[in-house]
Amino acid sequence: MTVDENRRMVDVYRNLAGKYDIVSNRLYVVGQRTMAYKHLAVQQLDLKPGDTVVDAGCGTGHNLPLLSKAVGPTGRVIGVDLTDAMLARADDRVRQHGLTNVTLQEADLTRFVFPKDTAGIIACFSLTLIREFGTVIQHGFDALAPGGRFVALDYKLPRWWPNFAVPAIGPMVAPFGGTLEMVRRKPFEEVARHAETMRMLERYFGWVYVAVGVAGDRSTV
Template sequence: MTTESQRMVEVYRKRAKRYDVTSNRLYLIGQRTMAYKHLALEQLALRPGDTVVDAGCGTGHNLPLLAEAVGPTGRVIGVDLTDAMLEQAEDRVRRAGLSQVSLVQGDLTTYQYPENVRGIIACFSLTLIGEYAKIVERGYEALDPGGRWVVLDYRLPRWWPDRLIPALGPMIAPFGGDVSMVQRHPWEPVQEGAARHRMLTRYGGWVYVAVGEAPQK
């Protein structure tokens, strides 16, 4: 585990129990996080019986929606590095009675994917991981041809002046990040590894959904 990863684990262990509540505060500044997640999930184009991986599942917000998409014959796997976040996800899964959902504590850079993966989604997680390109590459290796890699995350809009980048620090810090992360572009490996790709933006360009279709092997 890298030093950065260890720091993230420590941050999210402290935040796990109140993570959902504090994240909802983003609505106060006009963000519609659940709407963005619904948009991202739609891009997976999942069908009943599919297998999908939620990469960096956190407290499991996506898991009921993914379970609904793949149905009782499908499979949903939530992967996260932080044990405390997975405890919250496990509670959510148990309360919802989602028998097709399993949770794995693991590092996404080394996670061993199952066979026949039809979709992988990462919501607001890859920018926090320095080795995001490796994660995307390994995901493409695991995806069935035509399966989709979907990343929902933040980026710096083109119109934001460089001199104001330091002002973003207080907004990024509670999520374990810093302003250097604006230089990370997870959408680029999604596009580079895809047979076909597209990009959707929301919230004035601050939020994006990158969609890549896995090529033939």
């Protein structure tokens, strides 16, 4: 991300951090089941005890207890986020749940170095906010162990939504730092490009997707 874009997103999420969970929960009023989608995404990682998993754009840490339980006390969970205020909320969650196998790191995901032979990477509603999401996905697959999974949970335009109605989405994404340009981004295509196999699960009438990419053996690439 550019310096200006980083600064803008940090400002947005510093202001949003204290009320992020409340704002997110309001989406339930319009039928979205955000935590159900996150549970589904975590399940698709197919984590085992002792695995290392990265939560790329962990926000306030909703996924961290789920990931911690999945990898067990011998596993490792790394939560990464751009914004210090969001990580502070995540740290509160880590402490409240007594998660001893979780570490948090403040970093731009486009520059973050994923640990080698990582078993899983999950990105929930974070990739479309990053102009260079392809760089994040490529670096993630470069670090995944063979058979490891990159799971992206995000929004997309459903096939049935007309182009003339795209501007109507602006007010809905603006509180989360979204723009109309971001609405048209398709990280799932990049997951498919790097994965040996990929499948898509759609929810909320096609607005929400979970892309599950399985890494091949990149030592021969």
